Amino acid sequence: MPLSDDQQSEIATLRTSPQSTLRAVSPGMEKHLYTAHEVLDHGFVRVVDYMGDDAAIVQAARVSYGAGTKKSRDDSGLIRYLMRHWHSTPFEMCEVKLHVKLPVFVARQWIRHRTANVNEYSARYSILDREFYIPAPENLAAQSTVNNQGRGEVLTGDEAARVLEILKTDAGRSYDNYEAMLNQEGQKGLARELARMNLPANIYTQWYWKVDLHNLFHFLRLRADEHAQYEIRVYAETICDIVADWVPAAYGAFEDYRLGGVNLSAKALDCVRRMLKGEDVTQETSGMSKGEWREFEATIA
C-alpha cells in the first residue's frame, strides 16, 4: 500500500479545505495538489506545494527585457525563446515541493541532483515499513551484453521465478532480522540507526524534495531519458505529466528543445551541412570517432 491511512486522511482533509488566495494559481496544478500518483509497486509522487506558473516566468523575463517584448512576442513565444537560448533564471522563479516515496537504490541516483532541498524520513528515529520494491516480471531484465550500464532481454521461466524468489526471501529475512534486533520488550535492542544497516537497497524511503523549475527540467532531461534506469525513469515520467499541467507553455518548450531535441557538435553540424549539399559523408570522412558517428547516425536516422 503506497499511502498510509494517516497520509490518505491528511490528503482528503487538505483537498476539501480550499482557501482563497491572491497568489498566482495554476489550474492544472491545483488538480494535482496533495494527490498521490502511484509509481512502482509501493511508491508515489505527490505535489505538496508549488509557486508560480507560466505567467511568473514571463513576468520575470520582462523585468530584464522590458515591456517592449510584449509587442514582439506572445507569452509562449517568449518562453520558447528563453528555453531556446538557455536563459535559465526566469524558470527558477517557479518552484515545486514534492513528497516522494521511492526505493533506496533509486533515492541514491536521485540525490545526486544537488540543486534541490531534501528532507528524508529518518531511519535513526523511526522504524522503516516492511515494503520492498520487487520488479514486475516484465521488468526483470538480464544484464545487457552491449551496454555495461543497461538491460537486455527479459528473464523468463525458471530463471525469472528463481530471481523473484531470491529477491522476496532475502528482503523478508533481512527485515525479520531488523525487527528482531530492534528494541523490543525484554531485551535491550540494537539502536535503530544501527539495525537499519541490515536492510536491503530495495526497501522504500520517503522524502520531501523541493526544486525550482530550471533544475527540475535538468533532472527530467536526464532521468526521463531512455538511457536512465527504468526505476527512476517512471518517477521522472510521472513528474513530467504533472509539470505539463502546471506550466504548459514552459513544458511544451522543454519537450521540444530539451527532451525531444539534440545538441550537435561542430563536426556533426558540418556533416549535416555537407549532406544537405549532396555529399556522401561517411564515418571516415566525418572527422568523428566511431562512437560519435554511431550516435550521430542514430540521431538523424
Ligand SMILES: Cc1cc2nc3c(=O)[nH]c(=O)nc-3n(C[C@H](O)[C@H](O)[C@H](O)COP(=O)(O)OP(=O)(O)OC[C@H]3O[C@@H](n4cnc5c(N)ncnc54)[C@H](O)[C@@H]3O)c2cc1C
Ligand atoms: C544515465 C546516467 C548515468 C549515470 N551514471 C553515473 C555513474 O556511473 N556514476 C556516478 O557517479 N554518477 C552517474 N550519474 C550521475 C551523474 O553523473 C550526475 O551526478 C547526476 O546526473 C546529477 O547531475 P548534475 O550534477 O548535473 O545535477 P545537479 O546536482 O542538480 O546540478 C545541476 C547543475 O548545477 C551545477 N552544479 C551543481 N553543483 C555544482 C558544484 N558543486 N560545482 C559546480 N557545478 C555545480 C552543474 O552545472 C550541474 O550540471 C549518471 C547519471 C545518468 C543520468
